[in-house]
Amino acid sequence: MPLSSENSKRAWLRMLLLLGVAFVLGGFVLPNIHITWRESESQASMGGLDVSLGKPQTSLSPLEVYARAAQAVYRSVVYIDASETVRVEPDIFDEMMGVEPQVEQSHWEGSGVIITPDGYILTNEHVVGRSDSGRTITVTLADGRRFKGHLVGADYTTDVALVKIDGHNLPAAKLGTVRGLVPGQICVAIGNPLGLRFTVTNGVISALDRPIATDDGRIYSHLIQHSAAINPGNSGGPLVDIEGRVIGINTLVRQHAEGIGFAIPIDTALQVAEELKAYGRVPRPWLGVVVQTNTPSLATRFGLPPVKGVVVTGVYRDGPAAQAGIEPGDVITRVNGRPITDSDQFRAVTQGLKVGSTVTLEVHRGDQYAQVQVQVAQQP
Template sequence: MMLKPMQWALVALVFLALSLPASARPLPDFVPLAEEHSPAVVNISATRTTEVPEHGGMRQFEGTPFEDLFERFFGEPPGSGGDPRQRERDSLGSGFIYSEDGYIVTANHVVEGASEIVVHLSDRRVFNAEVVGTDPQSDVALLKIDAEDLPTLELGSSEELRVGEWVLAIGSPFGFDHSVTAGIVSAKGRSLPSENYVPFIQTDVAINPGNSGGPLMNLDGEVIGINAQIYSRTGGFMGLSFAVPIEVVGDVVTQLRDHGEVTRGWLGVLIQEVTRDLAESFGMDKPSGALVARVQADSPAEKAGFEAGDVILRFNGLDVPNSSALPPIVGRTPVGAEVEVDIRRGSEDKTLEVTIEALPEDIAERRAAPEQPGEARPEPQSLLGMRLEPLDAETREELGVDNGLVVLEVEDNPARSAGVRPGDVIVQFARQPVGSLEELEERVEQAGPGTTVPVLIQRGGNPTFIALRIPQD
């Protein structure tokens, strides 16, 4: 029988309803979140004394939030040339009320070096704030204002956060206070250059200068991070923003409030990523863990028996999926704690016990103690596509290594394919030290043709492992 037009329309609607995914949900309603939680978000104005050029072509940005943008992202105030002069300027940021008695959390770079900090509340009250403490390594600062019975935000858990989940930011981009932006979690545990102790939350929430220090919240209105950085080629938002996880913030705030400073755990190893080729050279099924490139002198790792070439797989019961995951885990470990560390050494799995110490202030200056034996320098020789010669005592002392062969020239494969460069110093081959051409030839013979071996080199004073495949005969 023929269906009437109304019947066809009904069939079409039924078909459309059945074709929709069962899990389809409407977009979240951000209105209640913004209305309920905005009162606990504050605007922060920090006054600094800076040197700026007397003349310049971009003076129109002085005294505006855009000036802070130029200095934050380009490393200098707007304008160039002329004699420097000192003047005070204001930079803007955000924060949120941590406790009813006036503690406020923000980003360290918002208040760093400020001579005066002013906090503006949503009810138009204004307070001068004092700095309780700052932690540049996590970019977290704790302020205090003289006020009581303030609205606060509830803290959530970034560990329970899932990639793809909706999140909300409230802040003061370019001085437009209590601006609300939303997006999703793009990734977790991101490692950024020079930020070793923070596993950042990456989102696509619109963040701009002035948002820094403001809260990142989940759909329950809980703070799961503070907005800290953006990745940009222009100085403005380009879809990549990063927040400090609330677990890191909470630990830092507690230490700042109780002690005025932050103490972090220290293991004392320089690490690198385990690549696919390196994983093969270590006999691992897949790349994972943190590869130890150097054990620092008089460190907890040295005392516990760690060696260069160890791959750290688990630390204190927590998996270490990659090298960037290890520093935050170690940093959060209490000083004095005795922990077990599961490692891969060669083809064997071992467990080492280490007592965590406090991160030294002079950590960047610490180096392994060199030895200084005197010996004559033999003639350079060629091996594995490299022209090599042993290090003399003076060079060993300068590089901070006990032994090694310096690469004078990369002539052919396999060295070229492995990425060896002239000036590299080969310290280990197949996890064994080498100090002469004879020792290197012996290590090559022991490894055998067709095998991939880890090679520890010094490049520019920094240790790193590469994977070198010994050619077939």
């Protein structure tokens, strides 16, 4: 018993000593200790990309070809928000109740790519609208900076638009070409699909020179078909090769299709951009005729020359063709010596003509034919 009592006293003394030490640490030492929490790399980065700097968090393996391509162009990709005040007319029931017309803001979201250090940006016409649409354009860079965008010009036919922001030493993308591309080559797309800012997807070039017609009457020619996933919001963003060079401007995806995207060749987009910068529009060649493909049944029915070519079904008054003496019922079989077999070929050939040049048409009328010189005008 005496031994047990002595041990109990020692245990109480130890406890009191420990409490005293804890009191000293809590009152004097801990308030002077500064703790810094550090976020892990997986939490601090977004997809391996530093949004503010556009640099990889860690060194990339030579096998990371998609990531390297994305890194090369990432900082050049922009998010575009276009808004427009739209007048909403009341329906018949609202009119009966005396409801006045209302206005609301409509928004279009898309992507773009900086092509010059002083702020010229390529995007789609269907993102920013026509030159006279009056849409307010806001451009957001990958580093978070926001600029007001000025629409230099937009071309409905090619779906290419040129936007300018006031900036200096901006991260312009490296520009490539479609010349030499072959199906199977690696490609990477960057854009803002469905509002998900700066998304990277990859695939391969599936085909070249695809002609596509859309429900709104827009006709694309020579498109790049690829398998990189794109969705609404990717429009206007770049398609790049393995070196990160821009080879196309993503423009549409077929609804209800998987793994099929399309891009405007960068060569076409840059050519259109130069004309938009110079003229605010694209001056297109115009002959002033309406044509359709000549067929044996058409020739028999209307007594036309039974030759391959296009039948002139309409001539614009005071247009180039009218001034050259071409009439409805004439059959055009050659343009500058090149045989013409249908209306699609005729349009493709004449679209390549230069405004102000002279074109030679081989024209059949009845059992006679002649070579007619026509001055190419600008499409009104």
